[in-house]
Each structure stands twice: as C-alpha cells, then as structure tokens.
Amino acid sequence: ELKVEQNPLFLSMQEGKNYTIYCNYSTTSDRLYWYRQDPGKSLESLFVLLSNGAVKQEGRLMASLDTKARLSTLHITAAVHDLSATYFCAVDMTNTGNQFYFGTGTSLTVIP
Amino acid sequence: GAVVSQHPSRVICKSGTSVKIECRSLDFQATTMFWYRQFPKQSLMLMATSNEGSKATYEQGVEKDKFLINHASLTLSTLTVTSAHPEDSSFYICSARSLYNEQFFGPGTRLTVL
Numbered sequence: 579e580l581k582v583e584q585n586p587l588f589l590s591m592q593e594g595k596n597y598t599i600y601c602n603y604s605t606t607s608d609r610l611y612w613y614r615q616d617p618g619k620s621l622e623s624l625f626v627l628l629s630n631g632a633v634k635q636e637g638r639l640m641a642s643l644d645t646k647a648r649l650s651t652l653h654i655t656a657a658v659h660d661l662s663a664t665y666f667c668a669v670d671m672t673n674t675g676n677q678f679y680f681g682t683g684t685s686l687t688v689i690p
Numbered sequence: 691g692a693v694v695s696q697h698p699s700r701v702i703c704k705s706g707t708s709v710k711i712e713c714r715s716l717d718f719q720a721t722t723m724f725w726y727r728q729f730p731k732q733s734l735m736l737m738a739t740s741n742e743g744s745k746a747t748y749e750q751g752v753e754k755d756k757f758l759i760n761h762a763s764l765t766l767s768t769l770t771v772t773s774a775h776p777e778d779s780s781f782y783i784c785s786a787r788s789l790y791n792e793q794f795f796g797p798g799t800r801l802t803v804l
Binding site for chain 2 (some may be wrong): 581611613618620621623627666670677678679680681682683685
C-alpha cells in the first residue's frame, strides 16, 4: 500500500521566515505534484515535478524532487500572510496503476 | 487552462436518500476520472478510479454498492451516493486526467446528510 507522508502536519511561522515542508512516499514514482487548498475550496496546482532532480520555483515557493530518496520538498522563502493555506503533495502512480495519492497535508499559518 | 466542473456544488439531503454528483471535463477529453472524499481538516482520500466505458476500480474499504460510479463518456463521470447517511457527509472532489496525463480538479461538492 502506498503511503505519502508530509512533515510537519501543522506549521505556524512568522512573516519573513523560511521553512521547508517534506513529502515522503513509499514506492517508486517519477511524478509528484504540489497543491494548495484554501478553506472550503478545491485544489490549486502549484508544481508538477516529472523527474529526479527536478526543481521548480514560483514566487516564494520552490519545490524539488529526489526520486531515489522518494522525497520531495516545498521550500518557503520569506513567508507572507497570503501563503497561509493547506499544502498537499500527491504522487502519481500512472506507470503502475493509474492512481493518484495525496499526502497527509501541511496546514500552514503565517503570522504577521 | 482545462476546466473541470462539478454539479451540484452543495447539496443537503435527508438520511436514506440517494444523491448524484456530476463531474465534467469542459474542454478536453478525460481518459480517466478520479473521485476523492475529504473530511474536515483531513487529506483527500481516493475512493475510485473510473475509465470511460468500463467498471470503476474502487479503493480498499470503499463500498462499490454504496458509491456508484458511472463514466458514461470521455467528458462525464457521475458518483451516486446511495442511501446516504450522516457519516457520508463530506467534501467530494473529482479530477480528470487528460490524454497528455495532466490532471485537473473540480471545485468540489459539499454533501450534508441530515
């Protein structure tokens, strides 16, 4: 059974600080996604990582993928209040079963 | 970008009734559609995977007779919650995978069973 775990589950940080969210998964996959979810809303796509060593950046967020370690990170630089949301990673099992599994989620609160 | 719609966005029903939720890919053909359930402050749990014209594949622990999935065309999948009970109250989200393996999520349907 595939497990996708995020760390931490809850994160409270001050504006201007940096932090990293980790996503570990238990089986082989070369496709990993990061999403943002605001309360009561559906998912907003942030990043698609399609190969080992992939790194993508958008604004204050940067995501990376290490398929050998089965680890992805989402790094937050100089956080601002607008980044407060829940962040999910998701592993795409297209190659083995066509399933798509979400991580446990990280609830981020940025304090002014 | 590609758009996936869900209808209704919100539904309240009495215990014992059945509720149908539609998921449509508006401007692309979806080879596969997925149904997720999300309880408050929890992650999205994959319920089933459906391919057009074939039976859905359900995840372990999901009752296929309670959550009926019909993938009638390359742009439409429906989830019917049969004989709904209060514990079925949840946020249901569908997603659609395009021919290019991109995945797009619907806005979600909030089901409340009284």
